[in-house]
Structures are given as structure tokens and as C-alpha cells.
Amino acid sequence: MTLIKKIKDKKVNFEFNKEYIKVLTDKISNNDAVFITNSFKEMHPADAADIIEHLSQDNRESLIKLNEFKIDPEVFIELNESIQSEIIKYLSPSSITRILTNLESDDAIKILENVEEKEKNSILSELPPKDRFALLEGLSYPEDSAARIMQREFTAIPSNWSVGQTIDYLRENKELPEEFLEIFIVNENFKPIGTVPSSRVLTTPRESKMLSIMTDSPILVPVNMDKEEVGNLFENYNLNSACVVDKNDKLVGMITYDDVLTVLKEEAEEDALRLAGVGDEEITDGVLVKTKRRFNWLLLNLFTAFLATWCISLFGATIEQMVVLAFLMPIVASMGGNAGMQTLAVTVRTLATNDLTKNNFNQNILKEFNIGILNGIIFAIISSFIVQLWFQDIQLSLIISISMILTMVVAGLFGILVPVTLKKMSIDPAIASSVFVTTITDVIGFVSFLGVGAYFL
Amino acid sequence: MTLIKKIKDKKVNFEFNKEYIKVLTDKISNNDAVFITNSFKEMHPADAADIIEHLSQDNRESLIKLNEFKIDPEVFIELNESIQSEIIKYLSPSSITRILTNLESDDAIKILENVEEKEKNSILSELPPKDRFALLEGLSYPEDSAARIMQREFTAIPSNWSVGQTIDYLRENKELPEEFLEIFIVNENFKPIGTVPSSRVLTTPRESKMLSIMTDSPILVPVNMDKEEVGNLFENYNLNSACVVDKNDKLVGMITYDDVLTVLKEEAEEDALRLAGVGDEEITDGVLVKTKRRFNWLLLNLFTAFLATWCISLFGATIEQMVVLAFLMPIVASMGGNAGMQTLAVTVRTLATNDLTKNNFNQNILKEFNIGILNGIIFAIISSFIVQLWFQDIQLSLIISISMILTMVVAGLFGILVPVTLKKMSIDPAIASSVFVTTITDVIGFVSFLGVGAYFL
Numbered sequence: 001m002t003l004i005k006k007i008k009d010k011k012v013n014f015e016f017n018k019e020y021i022k023v024l025t026d027k028i029s030n031n032d033a034v035f036i037t038n039s040f041k042e043m044h045p046a047d048a049a050d051i052i053e054h055l056s057q058d059n060r061e062s063l064i065k066l067n068e069f070k071i072d073p074e075v076f077i078e079l080n081e082s083i084q085s086e087i088i089k090y091l092s093p094s095s096i097t098r099i100l101t102n103l104e105s106d107d108a109i110k111i112l113e114n115v116e117e118k119e120k121n122s123i124l125s126e127l128p129p130k131d132r133f134a135l136l137e138g139l140s141y142p143e144d145s146a147a148r149i150m151q152r153e154f155t156a157i158p159s160n161w162s163v164g165q166t167i168d169y170l171r172e173n174k175e176l177p178e179e180f181l182e183i184f185i186v187n188e189n190f191k192p193i194g195t196v197p198s199s200r201v202l203t204t205p206r207e208s209k210m211l212s213i214m215t216d217s218p219i220l221v222p223v224n225m226d227k228e229e230v231g232n233l234f235e236n237y238n239l240n241s242a243c244v245v246d247k248n249d250k251l252v253g254m255i256t257y258d259d260v261l262t263v264l265k266e267e268a269e270e271d272a273l274r275l276a277g278v279g280d281e282e283i284t285d286g287v288l289v290k291t292k293r294r295f296n297w298l299l300l301n302l303f304t305a306f307l308a309t310w311c312i313s314l315f316g317a318t319i320e321q322m323v324v325l326a327f328l329m330p331i332v333a334s335m336g337g338n339a340g341m342q343t344l345a346v347t348v349r350t351l352a353t354n355d356l357t358k359n360n361f362n363q364n365i366l367k368e369f370n371i372g373i374l375n376g377i378i379f380a381i382i383s384s385f386i387v388q389l390w391f392q393d394i395q396l397s398l399i400i401s402i403s404m405i406l407t408m409v410v411a412g413l414f415g416i417l418v419p420v421t422l423k424k425m426s427i428d429p430a431i432a433s434s435v436f437v438t439t440i441t442d443v444i445g446f447v448s449f450l451g452v453g454a455y456f457l
Numbered sequence: 458m459t460l461i462k463k464i465k466d467k468k469v470n471f472e473f474n475k476e477y478i479k480v481l482t483d484k485i486s487n488n489d490a491v492f493i494t495n496s497f498k499e500m501h502p503a504d505a506a507d508i509i510e511h512l513s514q515d516n517r518e519s520l521i522k523l524n525e526f527k528i529d530p531e532v533f534i535e536l537n538e539s540i541q542s543e544i545i546k547y548l549s550p551s552s553i554t555r556i557l558t559n560l561e562s563d564d565a566i567k568i569l570e571n572v573e574e575k576e577k578n579s580i581l582s583e584l585p586p587k588d589r590f591a592l593l594e595g596l597s598y599p600e601d602s603a604a605r606i607m608q609r610e611f612t613a614i615p616s617n618w619s620v621g622q623t624i625d626y627l628r629e630n631k632e633l634p635e636e637f638l639e640i641f642i643v644n645e646n647f648k649p650i651g652t653v654p655s656s657r658v659l660t661t662p663r664e665s666k667m668l669s670i671m672t673d674s675p676i677l678v679p680v681n682m683d684k685e686e687v688g689n690l691f692e693n694y695n696l697n698s699a700c701v702v703d704k705n706d707k708l709v710g711m712i713t714y715d716d717v718l719t720v721l722k723e724e725a726e727e728d729a730l731r732l733a734g735v736g737d738e739e740i741t742d743g744v745l746v747k748t749k750r751r752f753n754w755l756l757l758n759l760f761t762a763f764l765a766t767w768c769i770s771l772f773g774a775t776i777e778q779m780v781v782l783a784f785l786m787p788i789v790a791s792m793g794g795n796a797g798m799q800t801l802a803v804t805v806r807t808l809a810t811n812d813l814t815k816n817n818f819n820q821n822i823l824k825e826f827n828i829g830i831l832n833g834i835i836f837a838i839i840s841s842f843i844v845q846l847w848f849q850d851i852q853l854s855l856i857i858s859i860s861m862i863l864t865m866v867v868a869g870l871f872g873i874l875v876p877v878t879l880k881k882m883s884i885d886p887a888i889a890s891s892v893f894v895t896t897i898t899d900v901i902g903f904v905s906f907l908g909v910g911a912y913f914l
Contacts, residue, residue: 166659258695268726287831294796301792312784312787329783335759344733367743
């Protein structure tokens with residue numbers, strides 16, 4: 001089954017999976033490792049990984065433990081992280097060594113990142129010294145640094161070569177990376193001074209100097225740069241690949257767009273999940289893991305909800321006097337919460353992409369203030385109109401109007417101020433902001449509504 | 458100022474912008490277009506665009522309308538969409554023509570997508586027939602299709618050529634795209650049968666056949682494929698570039714990873730913003746535009762809040778009997794809302810990345826059901842404990858426990874069922890789901906709490 005067929009007819013692909021999983025399950029219970037190995041070989045590694053992810057945990061364990069079955073390193077790296085961690089438990093030390101030595105350095109590091117400390121050391125001790133050293137060095141950099149996503153394999157040439165010399169060198173050298181989008185030109189200190197896309201070498205006569213066709217002032221990524229910042233650089237400057245340099249500007253590695261694609265996408269996804277109070281949850285996580293990941297958030301929310309309850313309880317006498325206030329009080333708090341979350345979601349994304357800077361900060365605060373007033377007035381009118389129709393009580397309409405305007409303005413301001421402040425304190429604004437914002441809007445919503453009510457009564 | 462400097466010292470870069478904007482503003486009021494043109498030429502187009510975005514609207518208008526200033530097409534395409542639309546209003550028809558004819562077809566189409574219908578026709582009529590035809594054809598495809606993000610410029614060769622013949626052809630042909638990551642091998646019907654990365658051509662001897670080094674069964678993207686699906690293909694199979702084919706499998710264009718990077722990132726970002734009820738908002742949008750974009754969501758939320766109010770009002774007598782119920786009723790609704798949003802955020806992302814399929818759907822429903830029960834029990838215990846401490850009323854503790862479990866289970870189930878159902882109805886689950894989910898959790902939260910309360914009293 002070729003990839004072309006599968007893409008042109010997604011239905012076929014889909015049924016294929018379901019049928020195939022049944023076949024595979026049978027083959028696993030029959031210990032038929034040969035069949036499985038052969039059919040995985042015919043597939044793209046990403047598809048084989050997809051199928052392994054769709055197996056039940058028991059079947060996955062049986063498959064990996066089959067004597068004759070050796071999982072392809074290319075398939076392993078395509079599995080999602082929670083399944084990788086699971087499978088590592090079933091693998092023999094020699095299988096893990098085989099996988100790690102057959103992968104590029106950045107992929108091998110990604111796998112080791114998810115292994116427990118004790119296990120990591122025993123795996124590393126099994127590796128050939130050269131590989132072990134390279135991986136240990138990579139792991140010595142901070143988890144989110146450029147060094148973790150770079151590969152140590154790249155193509156670099158001196159600046160005085162011609163196109164012909166370069167091509168001859170590339171044809172003879174057997175230690176090059178399997179693919180390279182750009183050739184780096186380095187000076188005598190191994191500092192990158194320019195890059196030439198592979199296709200430009202192909203379209204240039206042999207006698208031309210590489211120096212004459214290179215793009216100069218290449219972007220040099222320091223090994224310590226945060227990988228999210230690397231992602232923003234790639235996106236901003238439309239890069240294919242970039243040189244990674246140490247503190248002396250010496251070329252030490254290469255980052256390619258595909259490493260960055262994952263970083264950028266995960267970053268945007270993480271923000272979406274974190275705003276909703278879910279960590280790095282994977283679909284393959286079990287019930288207990290998922291419950292644990294979501295627990296802290298819900299617990300925090302429970303306490304802020306009790307805080308709101310306490311605020312309301314201060315106005316017990318007012319509510320007893322006029323029970324209609326109890327019916328209406330969730331409206332203002334809920335509108336404030338939603339308006340605050342809107343501002344918050346926008347702010348978190350603009351902070352992540354560096355679009356919100358010191359240069360336009362004041363201007364954006366003012367904007368949110370104005371939006372708050374505008375929204376406040378609009379929704380004060382609409383809601384007081386509904387309240388008037390329903391309860392025919394001009395005082396009640398007035399109460400909801402005043403409290404709505406106040407809460408909407410507060411919601412907009414805190415929706416931008418909370419994430420900006422958290423970022424300044426080096427706390428991920430996506431994780432913590434929404435609890436603060438909704439607590440503030442809840443409290444302001446209830447207190448302003450019941451407070452204005454108490455004043456009028 | 459080179460890029461290297463700017464990246465190695467971000468502070469410098471930052472101050473530079475702020476200072477530079479002042480300088481630029483002066484130069485604009487002095488009509489010094491020459492200075493501005495020259496300094497923009499020294500920058501990366503993305504940086505020049507960044508600076509233009511940071512100008513005030515008045516200054517931007519004055520700059521673009523300066524007689525001697527011609528905006529570089531490469532800078533124009535780096536501007537965000539709302540600024541592009543703004544600037545198009547200030548540009549003369551001949552400037553627009555100059556910009557469009559100097560860009561690759563996918564970039565030109567992106568610009569035209571944001572121009573109003575009437576204006577679009579007058580711009581198109583100014584273009585040379587060949588360009589006009591190409592753009593009209595591109596625009597005839599659906600907005601989210603592969604055809605809109607592909608470029609019509611690519612490099613293709615027949616299957617019987619050797620590496621040497623290919624290199625000679627590439628050196629002589631002047632009509633090739635400026636850069637190509639892969640060379641496509643086509644058969645006599647111009648159907649792609651394989652691809653060769655440019656770097657592999659460089660590392661292979663001249664006499665080898667291209668056929669012998671190509672990756673066969675290339676992924677063929679139909680012109681009509683949704684661009685988000687194209688993005689998932691690139692991510693799944695780690696593609697550099699892909700051939701786009703018409704319904705006869707004839708090669709018509711090429712999509713590269715950078716087009717896809719934008720699609721994937723925007724998609725994940727959009728989901729984050731849509732879940733929070735904000736559309737495709739840009740930081741440069743004005744107060745009125747932003748208010749308008751957020752209005753529908755807030756209006757919808759107002760009506761659902763009134764629905765909750767109506768539910769509460771049914772229990773007016775119960776609340777009058779025991780005003781403490783009014784203090785506590787927001788707790789259950791708020792916990793349900795949060796738990797529902799957690800499940801929803803996860804489901805929306807797994808739907809977008811095709812990780813949630815028919816194969817694992819039932820299993821995931823069951824998971825959410827179990828998580829709901831588990832969370833329900835945990836938070837029933839915690840909250841009844843707090844209530845007991847505070848009000849010393851065993852009945853009240855029982856009421857909040859029962860209602861908490863019920864609401865948490867409903868929240869989990871609807872958090873997964875609502876987005877899946879919407880997706881089946883071809884509605885973007887990120888846009889509409891959270892209103893449904895929070896309405897359901899609000900209603901269930903209030904009604905179950907007050908209902909159980911009424912039963913006990």
C-alpha cells in the first residue's frame with residue numbers, strides 16, 4: 001500500500017488501520033514477528049508508529065517483547081512521548097542502544113529526555129564512548145535550549161573553495177548528513193560567515209567561487225538560545241536551516257526547519273491547552289494520569305470559587321431582602337469572565353510571538369480600556385433592557401448597568417496586565433493567568449452587582 | 458546593522474527600534490524618502506516590515522504616500538494582513554501592480570485575498586495578461602485549498618536523465634525558482650514519480666541515473682486538499698516540499714515547508730483564540746474592529762447567562778427559604794465549566810491533529826466518563842468538607858456532593874461529545890463548542906444544586 005493511494009483515498013487508509021489492527025493483534029498472539037516486521041517495512045515510519053499507538057497496551061507490550069521483532073529506530077522516534085516511555089520499559093538494554101546509535105543526535109536526546117535519571121545512566125553506560133560523549137554533552141544544556149534541538153551533523157566548507165571543488169568534496173566525503181538544505185561557509189576559526197542553499201550550488205557554474213554566491217551575515221543561533229526564540233527567528237526570517245555556534249562563535253551544530261516546526265506548533269498548542277488548565281496532556285495518557293494533570297487547576301478553581309462565595313455571603317441580608325439579585329448575579333460575573341478571557345487569549349499569543357513589546361504596550365492597554373468601556377456600555381444597555389422587560393424594576397436595571405460597565409473595564413485591563421506581569425516575573429503567562437483573571441472578574445462581578453444593589457436598597 | 462548583532466544582543470535590537478522609529482518619523486515629516494529607502498535596504502525585509510507596523514497610522518500613511526518612496530514587495534509581504542489592507546488603500550494602482558508582479562504566485566494571491574472584490578478586479582485588470590491569468594486561476598480555488606498556498610514555479614525533469622545532465626540543465630535554465638529543496642522526477646504525462654533532494658544530487662557522481670537515487674512514491678497533494686490537511690501531511694511525514702497535482706495527477710505546483718509552517722502555526726493559534734471567543738484578531742486592529750470581533754461571542758454568552766438566571770429563578774422559593782444556597786450555587790457551576798473546558802481544549806487539539814479517530818473514540822469517551830466520576834468524587838469530598846467546616850450543616854454538604862459528581866460527569870462527557878458532533882456537522886469545533894459546553898455545565902450545575910436542595914428542604 002503506497003502513500004499515494006492512502007492520501008488520495010482517506011477512507012481506504014482509515015479502514016485499513018482498523019482492519020490492520022485486528023490482523024496485527026492475531027499475528028502478535030501467534031508470535032509472527034516476521035509478518036509484522038515486513039509489513040512495517042513497507043510503510044512510512046510515521047504510519048507504522050501510528051498503528052503501534054492504536055494498539056492496546058497489552059498488545060503493544062507483547063509485540064515489543066516478541067523475540068524476533070526489532071522496532072525500527074525511525075518508527076520509534078515517530079511515536080508520541082508517552083508511548084515512547086512505555087515502550088522503553090519493555091525494551092532490552094541492547095535494543096535501546098541499537099535505537100540510540102542509529103538516530104541523529106537531536107532525536108536521540110529527545111528520547112533520553114523522557115527516561116528516568118537512573119535508567120538514563122544505565123542506558124548511557126551501554127553506548128559506545130563517542131555516542132555517549134555526544135549525548136552527555138547535549139544533555140548538559142538546558143532543556144529548552146537550541147543545543148537540545150540541533151544536530152551535530154552538518155556540511156561546512158572553507159571560504160576560498162569554488163563550486164567545483166565543493167561538489168567534488170561532497171561526492172567523495174562519506175560522513176555528511178543524509179540531507180542538508182544549506183552549506184555553511186566558515187572562516188579559519190570555524191565561524192560561519194555565509195550560507196549557500198544546496199539548489200544554488202546546482203545552478204552555478206563549476207568555476208564560480210562559493211564566496212560569490214553565498215548569502216552573507218547568516219543568523220547565528222547561540223547554543224543557549226531558548227528554542228521558542230529559535231522558532232520565532234525561523235518564522236520571522238523564513239529560514240530553512242541555521243548554524244548553531246558556541247560562545248566563541250564556532251560552528252557546533254545545525255537546526256533545520258522540521259525541528260522548529262514541532263517547537264512552534266507545540267508552543268501554540270500548549271498555550272491553548274494551558275489557558276484551559278490542561279498541561280502537556282497526550283491522548284494516550286491513562287485516566288489516572290489525565291486526572292492528575294487536571295487536578296491542580298480544578299483545586300485552585302475550587303478555592304477561588306469559595307472566595308467568590310465568601311464575597312457573596314457578605315451581602316446575605318441584601319439577597320434575603322431581594323432574592324431576584326441572586327438570580328441575576330451570575331450574569332455580570334460570567335460576562336466579565338468571558339471578556340477577560342478574550343483579552344487574555346489575545347495577549348498570551350501576542351506575547352509568545354513577540355508582537356506585544358514595550359513600543360506598543362501603552363497603546364494596547366489604552367485599547368483594552370476603550371474596548372472595556374465600549375463593551376460595558378453596549379452590554380449594560382442590552383442587559384438592562386432584558387431585566388426591565390422581565391422584572392419591570394428600574395432600580396434593578398440600573399444596578400446591572402453600573403456593575404456591567406465596571407466589570408467589563410476591569411476584565412479588559414486585567415486580561416492584559418496579568419499575563420504581562422507574569423511574563424516579567426518569568427512565569428509562563430499561559431499557565432497561571434486565567435485563574436487570576438477569572439477570580440478578579442468573579443469577585444468584581446459579584447461585589448459590584450451586590451454592592452450597588454445594597455446601596456440602592 | 459547586521460542581523461547577527463541584533464540577535465546576539467536583543468536589547469540593542471529593541472532600543473534600536475524605539476530610537477529608529479523617532480528618527481524615521483522625523484524623516485517622514487521632512488519628506489526624506491532617500492534616507493528611508495536606503496536604511497530599509499540594509500535590513501532584512503521582516504525587520505523593515507516590523508518597523509512599518511510600529512509606526513502610527515498617520516505616519517504610515519505619510520510614508521507610503523511619499524513620492525520618492527517605493528515599498529519593496531519583499532517588505533510588503535512580511536506585513537501582517539490588517540496593515541497590508543490599510544496600505545493598499547494608500548498605494549497607486551501602478552505600485553500595486555509592481556508589488557504583485559515581483560512576488561511568487563502564492564504570495565501575490567495572499568495579498569489579493571484581503572482586497573475587496575471591486576478593488577481586486579481593477580488591480581487585476583492592470584496586470585500583464587500572463588500574471589493576471591495565473592492569479593485568477595489561483596483565486597478560482599477554494600480559500601483553504603492547497604492551490605492557494607502552492608507556487609507555480611518548480612523544478613521537474615524527465616526520469617531518464619543522469620545526475621550530470623540534470624546539473625547541466627539546472628546551470629543553463631534561467632527560469633527556475635530561486636530556490637528548490639527537491640527536484641521532481643516526472644513521467645511522460647508529467648505525473649511526479651519521485652523526488653530527489655537537492656543535496657543528494659550534489660553528493661552523487663555525474664554518471665548516476667536520477668532514477669536510481671530518487672525517493673519513489675512521492676506524496677501527491679491534490680490541488681483541492683484542505684491546507685490544514687496539507688499541514689498535517691508535512692508534519693506527519695517530515696516533508697520539505699511536496700508536489701501538487703491536478704485531477705489527472707499532472708504536476709501543477711509545489712508547496713514548501715515555510716508555507717505550511719504558517720498554516721500549522723496559525724491553525725493552532727486560531728484554536729487557542731477561538732476557544733476563548735476571539736476570531737482572527739490582530740494586534741494592529743483598532744478598538745472598533747476588536748470590539749466587533751469579540752461582540753458576537755459576548756452577546757451569545759449574555760443570552761446563555763440569562764438562561765442560567767431563568768433556571769435559578771425557578772428555585773426562588775428554595776433560595777428565600779435558605780439564602781446560603783445562593784452563596785454556594787456558583788461553586789458547582791464554575792467547577793463544571795472548568796472541567797468541561799479542560800476536556801474541550803484537549804478534544805479540539807486532538808481533532809485538529811487527527812489523533813482522535815473512530816478507532817479510539819469509544820475508548821476516549823469512556824476515559825472522560827471515568828475522569829468525570831473520579832474528579833466528581835474528589836471534589837465532592839473536598840467541597841463538602843469545606844462547607845461542613847463553614848456552615849456545620851450536613852444536609853448542605855450532601856447537596857453540594859451529589860451535585861458536584863453529577864456536574865463533573867456531564868462536563869467531561871459534553872466536553873468531548875460537543876466538539877466531535879460539531880466536527881461531524883462540518884462546523885469548526887473550536888469556534889462553537891465552548892458556548893455549548895459552558896451553557897450545559899452552568900445549567901446542570903445550578904439546576905442540580907438547587908434541585909437537590911429543594912428536594913431536601
